[in-house]
Amino acid sequence: MTTKTIAGKTVQVNEEGFMTAPAEWTKDIAVEIAKEEGIAELTPAHWKVIEFCRQDAAASGKTPTLRRITAGAGVTTKELFALFPKGPAKKVARISGLGKPEGCV
Amino acid sequence: MAEENRKVAFICSKGDLDMAYPALVMGWAALGNGIDVTIFFTFWGMDMIRKTRQDHLELAPVANTSMKLSMMGIKADNAGIPNIMGMLPGMTAFATKLMKDKMAKLQVPPIGEYLQMLVDGGAKLYACKMSVDMFDLKKEDFVDGVIDIVTASDFMDMVEGAQVIFI
Numbered sequence: 001m002t003t004k005t006i007a008g009k010t011v012q013v014n015e016e017g018f019m020t021a022p023a024e025w026t027k028d029i030a031v032e033i034a035k036e037e038g039i040a041e042l043t044p045a046h047w048k049v050i051e052f053c054r055q056d057a058a059a060s061g062k063t064p065t066l067r068r069i070t071a072g073a074g075v076t077t078k079e080l081f082a083l084f085p086k087g088p089a090k091k092v093a094r095i096s097g098l099g100k101p102e103g104c105v
Numbered sequence: 106m107a108e109e110n111r112k113v114a115f116i117c118s119k120g121d122l123d124m125a126y127p128a129l130v131m132g133w134a135a136l137g138n139g140i141d142v143t144i145f146f147t148f149w150g151m152d153m154i155r156k157t158r159q160d161h162l163e164l165a166p167v168a169n170t171s172m173k174l175s176m177m178g179i180k181a182d183n184a185g186i187p188n189i190m191g192m193l194p195g196m197t198a199f200a201t202k203l204m205k206d207k208m209a210k211l212q213v214p215p216i217g218e219y220l221q222m223l224v225d226g227g228a229k230l231y232a233c234k235m236s237v238d239m240f241d242l243k244k245e246d247f248v249d250g251v252i253d254i255v256t257a258s259d260f261m262d263m264v265e266g267a268q269v270i271f272i
Contacts, residue, residue: 066133067212067214068212077226081136081226081227087140089134090138090139104133105211
């Protein structure tokens with residue numbers, strides 16, 4: 001297990017760069033990772049998705065899949081791909097401080 | 106210059122319910138990982154994009170050697186459904202319903218909805234010109250996400266640099 005300093009805080013990450021301890025996540029970290037992923041600013045629409053993912057993962061113990069996000073967070077597939085362009089599945093998970101989504105839909 | 110994005114293209118040639126899923130599942134995974142997706146529908150695969158057909162794809166038990174009783178939840182991996190039974194009226198509908206129920210249980214959407222998700226995620230859909238002519242179809246027969254009817258040669262141009270998967 002390696003560690004990485006994001007937004008001034010040292011957190012645990014796996015070899016693919018996903019945070020492994022969701023409790024270490026903060027909103028500042030989300031902003032910082034978003035920048036790394038090419039999203040300059042997190043808007044309220046981004047936060048709605050991120051907060052849903054955090055809550056859903058805390059409740060189920062699993063990172064939500066894209067379909068679960070669209071169904072649960074009240075965003076359409078088009079909106080989700082526009083908010084997190086070029087690979088929303090991994091981007092949303094990384095920014096939310098969660099592991100790679102398990103499941104195929 | 107921006108780095109060239111990874112591209113994957115699927116050729117869907119089958120219209121059976123079970124053969125419709127591979128491109129949808131892999132295509133959706135690709136889009137989720139930021140990979141460009143193009144899908145070319147040819148022959149029976151065009152059923153996946155035909156308005157009147159896409160939600161009526163079926164799974165036939167006849168001549169399907171993998172169709173075993175375990176489909177019905179009976180734990181006997183090698184006990185088959187005799188072909189003669191598969192021929193009985195209603196058996197195809199029965200097998201289809203079993204598979205659809207299993208998919209629904211896994212929260213996998215029906216074909217039409219699934220394909221629309223891919224379109225919304227940026228997948229580009231095309232129908233094969235020769236197949237369209239053979240089956241006497243028109244662009245209006247296809248669902249909205251289908252961009253155009255193209256030739257095999259057009260497809261080859263489109264998928265330059267892509268990984269191509271034939272299903």
